Amino acid sequence: MTAIGTRxxxxxxxxxxxxxxxxxxxxxxxxxxxxxMVRSTMAHARVTGIDTSAAAAMDGVHSVYTGAELxxxxxxxxxxxxxxxxxxxxxxxxxxxxxxxxxxxxxxxxAVVLADSRYGAADAAEQVVVDYEPLPVVSSIAEARDGxxxxxxxxxxxxxxxxxxxxxxxxxxxxxxxxxHTVKADFVQQRLIPAAMEPRGxxxxxxxxxxDVTLYSATQVPHILKVMLAATTGIPEMKLRVVAPAVGGGFxxxxxxNPDEILAVTLANRLGRAVRxxxxxxxxxxxxxxxxxxxxxxxxxxxxxxxxxxxxVHIDADMGAYMMLITPGVPLLGSFLYTGVYEVPAFGxxxxxxxxxxxxxxxxxxxxRPEASFxxxxxxxxxxxxVGVGPDEIRRRNYLNGGEKFENLTTASTLVFDSGHYGxxxxxxxxxxxxxxxxxxxxxxxxxxESKQLGIGLCTYVEICGLAPSRALGGLNFGAGGWxxxxxRFLPTGMVEVVSGSTPHGQGHETTWSQIVADKLGVDPDHVxxxxxxxxxxxxxxxxxxxxSLAVGGVAIAMACDKVVEKARLIAAxxxxxxxxxxxxxxxxFSVKGSPDKVMPxxxxxxxxxxxxxxxxxxxxxxxxxxxxxxxxxxxxxGTHVCVVEVDEDTGGVELIDYVAVDDCGNQVNPLIxxxxxxxxIVQGVAQALWEGADYDHDGNCRNPSLLDYLVPxxxxxxxIKLGTTVTPxxxxxxxxxxxxxxxxxxxxxxxxxxICDALSPHGIKDMEMPATPARVWKAIQTAxxxxx
Amino acid sequence: MCKALxxxxxxxxxxxxxxxLVASNSPRCRALGSDLVRASYQHxxxxxxxxxxxxxxxxxxxxxxxxxxxxxxxxxxxxxxxGLTGTNVGCDTSSxxxxxxxxxxxxxxxxxxxxxxxxxxxxxTIEGMASNGxxxxxxxxxxxxxxxxxxxxxPGMVMAATSFLEENPKPSEAEVREGLEGNLCRCTGYHNIVxxxxxxxxxxxxx
Numbered sequence: 002m003t004a005i006g007t008r009x010x011x012x013x014x015x016x017x018x019x020x021x022x023x024x025x026x027x028x029x030x031x032x033x034x035x036x037x038m039v040r041s042t043m044a045h046a047r048v049t050g051i052d053t054s055a056a057a058a059m060d061g062v063h064s065v066y067t068g069a070e071l072x073x074x075x076x077x078x079x080x081x082x083x084x085x086x087x088x089x090x091x092x093x094x095x096x097x098x099x100x101x102x103x104x105x106x107x108x109x110x111x112a113v114v115l116a117d118s119r120y121g122a123a124d125a126a127e128q129v130v131v132d133y134e135p136l137p138v139v140s141s142i143a144e145a146r147d148g149x150x151x152x153x154x155x156x157x158x159x160x161x162x163x164x165x166x167x168x169x170x171x172x173x174x175x176x177x178x179x180x181x182h183t184v185k186a187d188f189v190q191q192r193l194i195p196a197a198m199e200p201r202g203x204x205x206x207x208x209x210x211x212x213d214v215t216l217y218s219a220t221q222v223p224h225i226l227k228v229m230l231a232a233t234t235g236i237p238e239m240k241l242r243v244v245a246p247a248v249g250g251g252f253x254x255x256x257x258x259n260p261d262e263i264l265a266v267t268l269a270n271r272l273g274r275a276v277r278x279x280x281x282x283x284x285x286x287x288x289x290x291x292x293x294x295x296x297x298x299x300x301x302x303x304x305x306x307x308x309x310x311x312x313x314v315h316i317d318a319d320m321g322a323y324m325m326l327i328t329p330g331v332p333l334l335g336s337f338l339y340t341g342v343y344e345v346p347a348f349g350x351x352x353x354x355x356x357x358x359x360x361x362x363x364x365x366x367x368x369x370r371p372e373a374s375f376x377x378x379x380x381x382x383x384x385x386x387x388v389g390v391g392p393d394e395i396r397r398r399n400y401l402n403g404g405e406k407f408e409n410l411t412t413a414s415t416l417v418f419d420s421g422h423y424g425x426x427x428x429x430x431x432x433x434x435x436x437x438x439x440x441x442x443x444x445x446x447x448x449x450x451e452s453k454q455l456g457i458g459l460c461t462y463v464e465i466c467g468l469a470p471s472r473a474l475g476g477l478n479f480g481a482g483g484w485x486x487x488x489x490r491f492l493p494t495g496m497v498e499v500v501s502g503s504t505p506h507g508q509g510h511e512t513t514w515s516q517i518v519a520d521k522l523g524v525d526p527d528h529v530x531x532x533x534x535x536x537x538x539x540x541x542x543x544x545x546x547x548x549x550s551l552a553v554g555g556v557a558i559a560m561a562c563d564k565v566v567e568k569a570r571l572i573a574a575x576x577x578x579x580x581x582x583x584x585x586x587x588x589x590x591f592s593v594k595g596s597p598d599k600v601m602p603x604x605x606x607x608x609x610x611x612x613x614x615x616x617x618x619x620x621x622x623x624x625x626x627x628x629x630x631x632x633x634x635x636x637x638x639x640g641t642h643v644c645v646v647e648v649d650e651d652t653g654g655v656e657l658i659d660y661v662a663v664d665d666c667g668n669q670v671n672p673l674i675x676x677x678x679x680x681x682x683i684v685q686g687v688a689q690a691l692w693e694g695a696d697y698d699h700d701g702n703c704r705n706p707s708l709l710d711y712l713v714p715x716x717x718x719x720x721x722i723k724l725g726t727t728v729t730p731x732x733x734x735x736x737x738x739x740x741x742x743x744x745x746x747x748x749x750x751x752x753x754x755x756x757i758c759d760a761l762s763p764h765g766i767k768d769m770e771m772p773a774t775p776a777r778v779w780k781a782i783q784t785a786x787x788x789x790x
Numbered sequence: 791m792c793k794a795l796x797x798x799x800x801x802x803x804x805x806x807x808x809x810x811l812v813a814s815n816s817p818r819c820r821a822l823g824s825d826l827v828r829a830s831y832q833h834x835x836x837x838x839x840x841x842x843x844x845x846x847x848x849x850x851x852x853x854x855x856x857x858x859x860x861x862x863x864x865x866x867x868x869x870x871x872x873g874l875t876g877t878n879v880g881c882d883t884s885s886x887x888x889x890x891x892x893x894x895x896x897x898x899x900x901x902x903x904x905x906x907x908x909x910x911x912x913x914x915t916i917e918g919m920a921s922n923g924x925x926x927x928x929x930x931x932x933x934x935x936x937x938x939x940x941x942x943x944x945p946g947m948v949m950a951a952t953s954f955l956e957e958n959p960k961p962s963e964a965e966v967r968e969g970l971e972g973n974l975c976r977c978t979g980y981h982n983i984v985x986x987x988x989x990x991x992x993x994x995x996x997x
Binding site for chain 1: 861862869870874875880883888916917919932934938939940942943948966967968970971973974976977978979980983984
């Protein structure tokens with residue numbers, strides 16, 4: 002059987018294509034109450050009065066609760082959780098679902114209304130009158146770092162933590178002291194609004210007499226959420242069930258424990274009525290965390306040939322107003338990757354986290370790694386210019402192991418890269434892009450003085466995924482493990498049921514897992530069903546983030562299949578009256594070596610295990626096995642992206658002309674799905690480079706919260722993407738697989754900005770802040786021209 | 791291409807945080823906002839005091855009726871009152887196109903209309919596209935080209951693409967991209983969506 006590696010069409014699609022799939026907002030129960038949030042209109046203020054009387058008097062309004070009232074109801078057992086206290090002395094201000102007293106960002110919940118309709122809840126929320134006493138606002142990382150104002154009145158400083166990773170300070174200093182070339186650059190990683198197409202939403206359904214609550218939530222992390230709900234609400238964990246129904250994209254934004262989830266569960270439990278809420282898109286800029294938000298400084302030291310001697314990095318990271326689930330750890334996820342795909346003898350990284358009066362930040366596609374990749378790949382282009390060689394050449398001179406294949410290689414940032422082979426990736430990408438011809442065309446346009454100049458940008462990225470070895474997470478003080486759980490069982494009729502602890506929201510797990518099972522058990526992939534995303538059905542799991550599903554969860558399924566085959570082998574041997582060691586298993590059938598007539602299909606074994614009429618002495622009935630797989634190492638996908646842009650020097654407009662990506666995610670189970678992940682990832686990274694960015698004024702107001710103003714690209718803005726692939730199997734798991742969900746995003750922003758800077762290099766322009774809007778590009782050109790004249 | 795169907799919201803039609811901002815179905819207004827000023831004031835009379843009204847229309851070939859507030863958006867009429875939840879809501883500014891349906895054969899973002907404006911209309915939603923257990927050719931093309939991942943934008947994308955091909959049966963790739971500009975997808979990078987629409991037009995193969 003060879004289901005693995007085929008472009009199998011997705012099992013998920015017919016339901017999604019016909020509207021049959023149910024997202025949270027599609028699910029209704031009798032008697033449900035709609036929650037409406039009264040949100041702060043000020044970024045930092047003391048709430049001096051809340052008048053709920055008009056709202057409470059409206060028809061269809063069930064109740065209105067202020068923060069003080071909710072706090073007095075004893076609904077919370079603990080504040081919202083931060084699962085990643087990165088240092089022992091990290092500052093973590095208490096964060097409850099509804100503010101009581103001081104508010105710390107626009108959109109923080111001040112009061113909650115419950116009404117009998119969607120519109121009624123929104124109407125009532127608008128009728129709540131709030132009085133504020135404004136407080137000074139911290140509206141940026143620089144203000145948080147340099148100013149006198151604190152984002153929380155009761156804190157002396159905005160600094161939340163200082164986290165260093167400097168394995169050998171003396172070696173680092175020596176590297177810079179002896180360098181012939183050094184480059185230093187500052188980059189801004191602007192805040193991004195994740196904007197999964199499905200807004201977040203919740204529906205909590207209580208059982209007034211049973212005392213249990215089921216929460217339907219548009220979440221990536223039903224298992225983690227269940228544990229955290231128990232911790233924050235005090236409701237015993239066995240009384241809680243979390244279901245992630247169809248989930249319309251996540252990208253990290255649905256990887257959290259949010260006020261609305263806790264409110265829905267506690268109020269439903271208290272009132273004995275279902276409580277629901279769905280964020281509006283414009284509300285999502287305040288009710289769902291944002292991504293990125295970093296100021297980066299990177300320095301690279303090199304010898305006369307451009308060989309790197311050391312890399313030194315400092316980051317100031319914007320936590321926003323509060324620590325959410327993994328807010329402080331996001332920059333750390335990137336910390337190890339500022340050495341990129343290069344031989345870096347000495348390395349140092351420090352990060353300071355700061356509070357601001359802005360929406361909290363947390364994971365967004367790539368979470369720390371796109372930032373790292375951007376910084377080192379931008380710096381490599383600067384180094385190339387400094388040394389006087391091309392961007393391809395500077396990379397080749399520095400690739401780990403000279404660009405040749407390696408396995409289990411220890412880097413200066415203390416990681417062990419599972420496998421890599423960087424040279425062929427660059428070769429393939431340059432050939433696909435027609436690099437030589439592009440350079441010739443670029444020169445022609447420059448010589449002709451054309452207004453539309455060509456830019457070619459490279460990025461050779463590596464990322465860290467397959468999160469994660471539990472011990473490694475423990476070493477980083479992360480509050481959970483990184484294993485994943487799987488159960489594989491034969492049903493009496495010979496069909497296979499898989500229970501997966503990883504939770505899809507568009508990645509096609511049902512299809513991919515079926516392919517793995519098909520090959521392992523020798524069954525038709527369409528005879529496999531995959532259950533997931535409901536803690537009552539799949540009680541053990543650590544969910545989906547950090548490109549971990551296949552490299553951890555998929556491997557767990559493969560291992561569970563192996564155990565199923567081993568048990569089946571014992572049953573088959575018993576029933577065929579043969580020695581288990583004499584049995585061969587191929588294409589779903591056991592056969593006795595040398596006796597071709599003695600065969601038993603695994604479905605027959607499964608039925609025998611179900612009837613249990615004739616099992617070996619002491620063997621349990623049924624053919625079912627489970628595995629919790631804890632990976633021994635991360636996985637490190639890599640690849641080369643080439644971006645070609647046309648920059649209109651008259652308007653500052655940047656158009657994507659071509660995009661080539663050669664990605665290596667190890668062995669591929671379903672190349673169709675891999676390609677889809679890469680396509681989408683690339684466009685999200687390109688969008689950071691060219692269009693997106695949460696824009697805040699000095700009062701802490703987000704000026705572009707809606708999709709009218711926040712420019713998620715459409716089909717018209719992006720080109721088709723040319724994909725290539727290389728395959729370097731991972732050594733971190735028996736399937737040899739890596740992850741691919743975030744790779745596209747990690748490789749693309751740097752490629753785009755490198756291309757723009759390449760186009761504008763004749764003007765002496767070395768940097769371009771993201772997003773590279775026409776106004777920004779035009780201004781840079783004008784400034785440069787003015788400087789020359 | 792989606793036809794613009796412009797509805798103004800008087801100040802009183804807004805429904806709180808489910809605010810009814812006005813936008814045309816013209817995709818460009820998403821970035822430029824220029825079409826907003828052209829919004830025609832077809833309905834400015836609905837109010838929250840107006841009680842309920844019976845709204846009837848034909849949906850997927852069946853006569854449907856529901857008693858709703860006059861301010862009820864068509865998309866909420868379909869979803870919350872008729873239980874046709876295949877049509878999704880992805881924004882509150884008529885920018886994303888997730889709610890695209892067909893009204894009298896033309897694609898419309900169903901969040902740009904009040905339900906009362908569709909009285910007596912022939913409405914087709916995503917639930918009405920497959921027939922006799924067979925996917926519509928556009929749905930089939932999306933499946934074969936892996937033109938969907940999370941599936942949330944997909945119903946609107948399929949409705950918009952179907953309508954687009956009726957207007958332009960043999961589009962170029964660039965025309966497909968322009969034609970779908972009013973529908974946002976966050977998963978696919980559009981690559982395979984464009985491929986699917988070209989495939990459904992008889993140009994190019996599947997994945």
